[in-house]
Amino acid sequence: MASAAKPTDPAGPPGSFVRDLFIPTPKLYGLPILIDTNIVVFLVMALSGLGVMSFDRDDLLVWGANFRPAIHGIGMFRLITSQFVHGGLIHLANNLYGLLFAGMFLTPVALNGRLIASYLLCGLGGSIASVLAHPATVSVGASGAIFGLFGILLTLVLFGDARLAEARKFIFINAGIFVELNLLVVPTVNLTATPSAVLTGQSVTVSWTSSNATMCMASGDPAFSGTVALSGSVTIKPTTAGTLMLTLSCSGAGGMSTKNQSVTVSAATATGGASHGGGGSLDLLTVVGLGLVAFRRRRASGARMPSWRRFESVRARESS
Numbered sequence: 001m002a003s004a005a006k007p008t009d010p011a012g013p014p015g016s017f018v019r020d021l022f023i024p025t026p027k028l029y030g031l032p033i034l035i036d037t038n039i040v041v042f043l044v045m046a047l048s049g050l051g052v053m054s055f056d057r058d059d060l061l062v063w064g065a066n067f068r069p070a071i072h073g074i075g076m077f078r079l080i081t082s083q084f085v086h087g088g089l090i091h092l093a094n095n096l097y098g099l100l101f102a103g104m105f106l107t108p109v110a111l112n113g114r115l116i117a118s119y120l121l122c123g124l125g126g127s128i129a130s131v132l133a134h135p136a137t138v139s140v141g142a143s144g145a146i147f148g149l150f151g152i153l154l155t156l157v158l159f160g161d162a163r164l165a166e167a168r169k170f171i172f173i174n175a176g177i178f179v180e181l182n183l184l185v186v187p188t189v190n191l192t193a194t195p196s197a198v199l200t201g202q203s204v205t206v207s208w209t210s211s212n213a214t215m216c217m218a219s220g221d222p223a224f225s226g227t228v229a230l231s232g233s234v235t236i237k238p239t240t241a242g243t244l245m246l247t248l249s250c251s252g253a254g255g256m257s258t259k260n261q262s263v264t265v266s267a268a269t270a271t272g273g274a275s276h277g278g279g280g281s282l283d284l285l286t287v288v289g290l291g292l293v294a295f296r297r298r299r300a301s302g303a304r305m306p307s308w309r310r311f312e313s314v315r316a317r318e319s320s
Helices: 016-022 030-047 057-062 073-084 089-106 113-133 143-158 168-185 273-300 307-319
Strands: 188-194 197-199 204-211 215-221 224-228 232-236 242-252 255-266
Touching: 016 030, 030 073, 030 089, 030 113, 057 242, 073 113, 089 113, 089 143, 089 168, 113 143, 143 168, 188 242, 188 255, 204 215, 204 242, 204 255, 224 232
Parallel strands: 197 255
Antiparallel strands: 188 204, 204 232, 215 224, 215 242, 242 255
8 A cells, every 4th residue: 555645845845945045046046146146245355354344435445335426437337336245244134134034025026037136226226316315425235225125015015916915014024124223223423623614724623423333434634534433523724725525434334424524724814024015015106106206297397407406496596
């Protein structure tokens, strides 16, 4: 008597779920490719000695971070490459969580190529919005793409897509968790300069604070440049007239935030010797003018007569 066939586990053998998340197969490759690309880029950066918990602003730019002044020519690809670069380990972990759940929920709707296309298009929209809203900010991460994926999910759920009916509750929960995590870990930066308008050589006090940051980089003045404390103040003395742009970029688990502060520097008014020089010029013009008047009077009264004879004639008239 033949034994009854053992029913096949639809979930597959143990470990197959995790394997399907990281190993692309002909039937399921969209989500694994996105997850693996984000992880591989981070590992290569970390193994290159750039850091683990956070990366330097300049290193992020080298690896394809989004930055408006660099968006020209081949730099246009930064709108795409920045979607796979992260500011540090916690930043990557946070985005992988969002990508994992958004990708799994979207699998019944957008599988493989469609999922990758959705990720790239949503991320492209986020990158463009970033350079328009924050032209001086260096931005990295998959957050824009993942927010877009959750936006697609929520739209389909709200329109009653039957393929997502059973996951409706989990979609709302995980979307809320992802948004909350991003709000909690994204660095915030405050930068002030007092006063904001000075003459060359005058002192300006630059103060700054940050939160959720692990490293801050400053630029704009020799006294305010390079790696700085997460909060502090420094005094600078601008020597060149014009607009001085101070920049503070702080990176942390949630990415990087940049704050700019401009200082208007005017040329100092010359004093002391310079003023006397101006008075000397005026005196010289006065002497020249009086000399011309005297010359004209001399010619009108007979300038050819020797001066001693004119003196004698005047004296004779006075005595008569």
